[in-house]
Amino acid sequence: MNLWDLGDRICILGPSNSGKSTLANAIARKRGLEAVHLDQLFHLPDTDWQQRPREEFIALHDAAIACERWVMDGNYSVCMPQRLRRATGLILLDISTPASLLRYFRRTLFETKRHGALVGGRDSVKWDMIHHIAVTTPRNRRKYRAMFEELDLPKLQLCSLPAIKQRFHEWGLTPD
Structure with missing residues (x-):
């Protein structure tokens, strides 16, 4: 699949610490x-x-998806239906789960700067x-x-860290 096949409003879903924010930033720069x-x-x-108050988060989310061109990373099922209705890919x-846990520990213990971090x-x-990644995420994954x-959208599933890395290479993306 070509990166442009996903359109101008791309959702990236997946478990915590899977690289969603890094991929979103790389696609945003490229596109x-x-x-x-x-x-x-x-x-x-x-x-x-x-956490923000729920209503405030939903208002921020809905304002973001109203824009014409975006790549959005994160799950947050409370507002996923409207996000997916606006998405083009x-x-x-x-x-x-072990890969997510490993990335979580690496991120929190050794990285001082990361994509998608809080200001x-x-x-x-x-x-x-840790509980969320080990217990909740496997249910969410299913x-x-x-x-x-x-979903009837242009879509791509990447099931491993090497597959994600390969897609970065194929699309000419850089993580920074």
Whole structure:
């Protein structure tokens, strides 16, 4: 699949720490699209991942999807239906739970700068996040796979870190 086949409003879904934000930024640079990181809309800046009020998040989300050209990373099922109705393409990153956990620990322990991070926020290892990746994500993965199959959009599923890396190469994307 060609990157341009996905249109001008691309959703990137997948488990935490699968590389959604890095891919979104790379596509945004290549295609001249606005990169929208849902983590940044869902959480308050300058906090340790404190959530915004639900209504405020949905309003920010709906304003972002009203734009004509974007690549948006994140799941947040509370507003996924309207996002997918606006989307022209979908990428599902479907990496394994161990890979997600490894990337989470690497990110929180060793990386000082990352794509999609909160402005003024800080990453640290949190039990809630480990539980989310290890317990919640496998259930969500099944749900996202089923949804992916049902959607009638140009779509691409990448099931491993090497597959994601290969797509970066094929599309001429750079992670930074």
